[in-house]
Amino acid sequence: MTPTEPPALLTARDLRVVFPGRSGAAPARAVDQVELEIRPGEIVALVGESGCGKSTLARALLGLVKPTAGEVSFAGRPLTYSTRALRAYRRRAQLVLQDPxxxxxxxxxxxxxxxxxxxxxxxxxxxxxxxxxxxxxxxxxxxxxxxxxxxxxxxxxxxxxxxxxxxxxxxPELLVADEPVASLDASVRGEILDLLLRLRTELGLAALVVTHDLGLAWNIADRVAVMYLGRIVETGRVEQVLTAPQHPYTRALLSVLPDAPGDPVILTGEPPDPSRIPTGCRFRARCPVLASGEAERAGVADACRTEDPAVLDAGPTAQAACHWVHAQVTA
Structure with missing residues (x-):
């Protein structure tokens, strides 16, 4: 937090949600060591592919899913899970679903x-x-x-x-909107996004907008958090993350947008499975940087395969969890 930024309204620290496996299958780590902050009057877009844990994280932040570990705090106070405490909390933090x-x-x-x-x-x-x-x-x-x-x-x-x-x-002071315009026509989507922006201005509402649409994030968000396989892998100001993405996953997501420069990056490998998170970087099986040899040339390929990367600074207003990005920043 910089000196000019207000304290966070909502904070998640080392948040984890693990679902038991069925019929002997391994447990699914749907949310895995997530760190996230939302400040008063701020709109944060949570983006990522289907199945990456976005909706589970949103429900954990609202107390609709009890975390396996970690902590959610609202207005500086840890969330507790008694019926009375949750009822009081849900007056202040409300969910808006995608399917009206x-x-x-x-x-x-x-x-x-x-x-x-x-x-x-x-x-x-x-x-x-x-x-x-x-x-x-x-x-x-x-x-x-x-x-x-x-x-x-x-x-x-x-x-x-x-x-x-x-x-x-x-x-409420916070809206959590899970794909709030996914089921709407394009013209109506713009009207609903304009409404959310107006509510922020008129009421000082903060919002977490869960979406797979990076174009929506650009139009509405102050900050973006990119999620992959249960973890926030890149976060920062919207202009930083979407115009100068650092994490290879963010770059791949942006490369397939209609107006993106260059060729789209097609991710190979198996789709994310929260019951089979690999050792090392969780993105490594699909990472084009590792596949192309760039990580090897940067001297981080072994770390990619064996060490879970920390979330570190990756630009003036962004952070990323990627060994290769960290090597570029410190070079």
């Missing part, structure tokens, strides 16, 4: 869907006014026009706004 159809009960009106959180938490104020305010902030105006509608009567973008309103009604 699955998130909304088809038998509930918009009003009831948004009011549900208030009722669960025993809201003692004016329920109707709170629901109307949340819908209005989510861009559904006039809000009364939507009170008696059902999910099937709304467009996809409107349904997602209802889900966001259901989070906003509790006046």
């Amino acid at each position: 159809i699955g998130s909304l009960n088809p038998r509930h009106t918009v009003y009831d869907a948004v009011a549900e959180g208030l009722r669960i938490h025993g809201h003692s104020g004016d329920e109707r006014a709170a629901v109307a305010d949340a819908l209005s902030r989510a861009g559904l105006r006039p809000p009364e026009r939507f009170f008696l509608r059902y999910p099937h009567e709304l467009s996809g973008g409107q349904r997602q706004r209802v889900v966001i309103a259901g989070a906003l009604v509790l006046e």
Whole structure:
């Protein structure tokens, strides 16, 4: 943290989530020694391939999955897992899912869907006014026009706004949005992203946006955290990570974007399996730097095969977990 940055709102330290293996299979290390911070009013994009552990990490940060080890802190206090503590925490940190159809009960009106959180938490104020305010902030105006509608009567973008309103009604400090625009048309995606940016400006909301879309990260995030096989392998300011990526995995993800310069980097080897994390660098089986001999020439190939790389500085505003990157930085 620099002198001008506020203390972190949400912090994960050495966070691990291990799921038992089925039918004698090895345990799956879905989240493995993750370090992450989100500051007040900051939007962090968590990016990576499907199966890398992004959604499990998001749920662990919200207390929906209890970590196997490590610690989550919110506003400087460690998260505890009693029913009362989690209930209080979930007023301050809310989840927005990617599938608004699955998130909304088809038998509930918009009003009831948004009011549900208030009722669960025993809201003692004016329920109707709170629901109307949340819908209005989510861009559904006039809000009364939507009170008696059902999910099937709304467009996809409107349904997602209802889900966001259901989070906003509790006046949280943090939103965790898991692929919040993945199921929407391109034009509607832009509207929802603009809404998230506006909420950050108007309400000071912080957000963790889970996505596989690096273009979305560029458009919305202040910082980016790149996840591979349960670990954050690169993190930093969005302009640093997406214009000057350091980790070979980040470079490969960016190389396949439509406007990326040069040829796309096609990752070879087996896809990630959290029950079979290799020794050494977890990316080594698919790493183009190791395969091309660049790691050998840099004198780090043996370390790539035997040593788990630490997360170290990899530029003015970024960090990466990669022996080859560390060799370039110190050369």
